[in-house]
Amino acid sequence: MQGIPLSASIDRMIARALDYKKNPWRDVQAGARKRIGLIFLNPSLRTRLSTQVAAQQLGMEAIVFNIGSEGWSWELEDGAVMNGTSVEHIRDAVPVLSSYFDVLAIRTFPGLSDREADYAETVLQQFIAYASVPVISLESATLHPLQSLADLITIQELELKRPKIVLCWAPHIKPLPQCVANSFAQWVGAWDRADFVIAQPPGMELSETFTTGAQLVYDKAAALRDADVVYVKNWSAYRSYGAMGTDQDGWMLQPEDMEKTNRAKIMHCLPVRRNIELSDALLDSSSSIVTRQAANRVWAAQAVLSNIIQSL
């Protein structure tokens, strides 16, 4: 997200979000006569709806636009001779969108084939470059900041003193982006209120850009010992870019794994593939706080959005 430094302001953002959670409508005048355009190049449930809800609670109009299904697919390459299937260049579309909205928000996924292009955040950066209004990321190729803010809000609500947080890689049936894991590592690191361990099979290490301060562990059991929070998430390889990881065996979190923890709470950003990433037994247990985590997306979005409209 643009304009939100990932350091000292995190506690302030969490506090602001939790304040909205207590009184959702306290700033319902703040967004009057303001509009946010939610532009989706990829599907979304929680992100889209929580942002719409946050906007409503700030008195803003939120308009959803699904590029591709409702509009035309975008050309992203500079200098392209547009004789293919893309009907409009992002550099033409975004200035127009900027004229219609006070704030823009965009979701885009990585291709997972060209690491440099994905990590250059080509789409998001172009979007920002061509926009003349503030831009919120609703998940980009490599980061998902609104998710991470909601994650920290959820951890803050546990009222733990310097918890041990384990980000624990999980199996999946297809290659997923690294963005949720990258962002979580980045925010937990910047927050600096927890001991942070990332557990993954060899080869599945995240980019070091985001994991500063984290302890990388290849032994799931060791990682989980005395954990207060276990954040379960699949991601594909950063090094052998987009690879799924051949050795997934034993990485689906099991009830017996939890015995080593400090009665840890289980988090996941959803959607979750049951009995692939996480078993029914754990998802349906009282250890799981995934629903509250997703519910907190509203307050994260509202804190960020209110921050932005204050500055308009």
Added chain:
Amino acid sequence: MQGIPLSASIDRMIARALDYKKNPWRDVQAGARKRIGLIFLNPSLRTRLSTQVAAQQLGMEAIVFNIGSEGWSWELEDGAVMNGTSVEHIRDAVPVLSSYFDVLAIRTFPGLSDREADYAETVLQQFIAYASVPVISLESATLHPLQSLADLITIQELELKRPKIVLCWAPHIKPLPQCVANSFAQWVGAWDRADFVIAQPPGMELSETFTTGAQLVYDKAAALRDADVVYVKNWSAYRSYGAMGTDQDGWMLQPEDMEKTNRAKIMHCLPVRRNIELSDALLDSSSSIVTRQAANRVWAAQAVLSNIIQSL
């Protein structure tokens, strides 16, 4: 629809709806700062729009979400190992939706191959089970209550003293659900203000669960005699589940059929396949009240929705 008993309260609901029809905005404060999520697993025109209109007139925010096209398809089976195309389990999605909305509404269609599963209302019942807010059916596998309420409103407006109502099976080119017919039979039966006849070819009888008090007739001409209202509708077989009915000849209502009636009004829930289910001549005649019937969907939705938000 949950929480609306199908008996003495029907007259009250009709009166409430007709009251809104006279003064659409009388309760525009009632839904302030409330939100309804309209979740569609299947397409909709009248149901979606009339519910949005009703919500606006109650001062509520309505947010439409098309599962599948805008989000991810849902897994419905308990205990599923989610290694296929479904990305999210309904038991994870619905609690989250409940946290975003004060009321949820869902549309889902039957598969028409497994009668037990369809009539168990698996999707709707799961949705209700996992929701922590009131749930409105926008048509489910076997019932369409908002349609039936609109149907009775439309009949009430005719100001007939104990009318003879004929639900008359019509041909179609593909197997349709029984839900509109089931619901109509159920509501007319519970309402108990009419003589009620169901005319269908042999084999096309509805489930007896819904047809208590109705007279089943296999001779269309006999059924129509002295009818005040003819509700034309196709449905597939309940017994030989999902079958279309081999003997469709003569079942498309004709202008000459109407001569036996008491200048009956013609109803249909729409969409209607012209010249298959109903001829142009009848649809475009003054006997047809299908447009008014569809318009009344607004008042049905508003009556139900206002009832629900009163209880929040």
Added chain:
Amino acid sequence: MQGIPLSASIDRMIARALDYKKNPWRDVQAGARKRIGLIFLNPSLRTRLSTQVAAQQLGMEAIVFNIGSEGWSWELEDGAVMNGTSVEHIRDAVPVLSSYFDVLAIRTFPGLSDREADYAETVLQQFIAYASVPVISLESATLHPLQSLADLITIQELELKRPKIVLCWAPHIKPLPQCVANSFAQWVGAWDRADFVIAQPPGMELSETFTTGAQLVYDKAAALRDADVVYVKNWSAYRSYGAMGTDQDGWMLQPEDMEKTNRAKIMHCLPVRRNIELSDALLDSSSSIVTRQAANRVWAAQAVLSNIIQSL
């Protein structure tokens, strides 16, 4: 657009639009408790969003409905035996929509194979015929009036005294409708505040119905001499209906072409295929006013919409 005469009222409409541009919210009470239904049979970005924005600024509720993807495809032929893929007849759907909305708006594209059918505006005319509320065209088979009003607003803002305007045909990779060009020619002609030249390759002449008063030129260089405004646009043939034009060479506007002009501004309705219709060099130059032109869609829509709701 219905009810808007294309003559003396154009200056008034432009003034009204520019007035809204200065004070977007001055009539925010005008549309209170009013609803517009935006019905799309085809994709849209600018038209859809600018109309939603205009509606919001008038205090109106705008509801978008994508026929086909969200609802069911429409049958358009009178008397059709509906045994195919179309599930609902336009003559049944539109009266229902009229009951839900105070104003309706529809977008539809031509088939480009049957000129007579396209130029009879079958879909739009049926829509209007079956509607009982005012109908706004969001682009139809042969015209795009809201675009043309925005175009004239944009030209008016240049504050030129009787400018020379050149509508200049451009290459494309597939056959496009003539509607933007038709409408622009029609409005510029009716406006009568400019010298108007249309430049196209032989065979690409527009229907004479719309080009009265325009000078038709086949030599691009000659046409551009001393031009103040160059409106670049591709269209397919009217005469050899739907043909793309075999001789596209040399018709993509080049920076050197602009040297002959009176430092002309470049317009295009967007989306534009870069380096096919218009080069990057020109689109990214200060001569291009395409973004402002698209931004002005809001004020055009707001002027028209406010005019209509005044009359309700």
